[in-house]
Amino acid sequence: MLKNPRLWIAIVAFLAAGILVKMFFPFSAAAVRASVAIAPEILFFIGGFPVSPTLITLLIVLVILLLVSFLGTRNMRIVPSGLQNVVEVVIEQLVNLFVGIAGPMWTKFFAIAASFFILLLVSNFIGLIPGAGSIGVIKVGKETHTQVVNGQICFENEETHECEPSGIFAIADAPDFLTPISLEHANMKARGEEYEEHGALVPFLRAPSSDLNMGLALALVSVFMTQVYGMQKQGLRYWTRFFSFGRLLKGDIGFGLIDVFVGLVEFISELGKIISFSFRLFGNIFAGEIILLIMAFLFLMLPFPFYFFEFFVAFIQAFVFAVLTMAFMRIATAEHGGEGHGEAKH
Template structure:
């Protein structure tokens, strides 16, 4: 008989309840917990708004100022103010969602699989601690939200759709669509126009690929970290807490920042007109030519 068995690794989230026939998964429950936690923290951190901030208000103001400074350093003050709400929301939400993995009870408290217990001749009890051959006969109630591919894909879709929305709003429909369907270049730039037209079509594929890369990067890193913590918690409980939990906190912060920062970069690229770049290059060429003539 084993003292314990390694936890069962399941990629898909598991349904833990069906109120009114609506399936609630363990990742959906933790998504709600993340949202509630953020609402509570920001409510208590902003309700007083003292002129000289302290405590939670001071920490939140520092966080917001740091994120706003980051966004404005990339996109400038005018566009940065518009991009800030989405980018900051992604970073803060993803970090807290990733961070749930290090809290006690995540992946370890849940509903006992009665069938597994009965196979081993064990009668289920209202409250039980599982060990031995049935130590992994459990459906956990809590699982980090970002280990659910449904959530990361939804976040990636929001990122791409909002980027396109900003592109249409700031550049206009014609200018924005010309980045993908550059018919003008076919008639004005000769052979290079064909290249630019093909590059525009490749941009469409790139937009679709961005959804895949965004979602799987965040999902893969957090899911792998969750599995790592679970496995080493069973093999070396004390060592896992000392070594891997700080590492998981670092990974949670890095992955949240990467998701938000890449969204910011693509927002900036999506609201920059290609024709504007061509005009700059043309103007630069004219200035250089004039300087050459003046030198002669």
């Protein structure tokens, strides 16, 4: 690879192009003010419902999934071809994975865990499409002096009072419904509080999984369904996992207190799963977005190697979410060595 002179020429040409572009079109990070707000921005309202870039992308993900699943299974053949092949490979790999984790119980948990994986995979990948996170509207703040030069929004440089271009894509006369406003500010506005606004780029599309709501919603489904399956399998006895007063009521104070304490720890860890599920996903995807953004502002072509990494992260996060859900469900449905067995021995 290193002996190939054409590769070196290509690398040098890319670097030279990067330097030239930086010299002649100096995009100022301060001027664009890329949005790195944790809370998704609100692009516009539909009947009082705030629409964020993540929700728009989520709708696109839903349509993609609907189309692929419809076209892939419209005409099922014994000997698969084309899209059916792709769909079958994905499902088969998931089945193999889940059989390995949950054994014969996999059919019960398959629909939810596989849906987690597929939904998250598409959601994570769609945020990596160039343009997602970088094409959007410029939110113009009150205190920022702006003017329009040659159809582009300019921010006035505070020191030189010269006009700096604000970004590659910008909508100069954004209609009212496209004027972005963060949820925090929207709420402050609704309460009639004062708030400061800064000029910032608000993208049209962002990875749905970079919205904490997605991780939280899926984590809630995961943990809730885990309790449901646990109760289906073991009945009310399932709850002795968290609230085991059996031995305490029988007068065995020492072991009884330990049981109660263990149940409490279990209960907290179950609640902790909601937080760990949602923040693991959100943290990884959101951090990936920011890394790509920062690298883009540092130097031309620099995000390129990070895309490989982010693709890996996107896959791993979807995978981990599905596998952990499967494992937790498996644990909840397994007979836990509770007090019943313990007492029989004493």
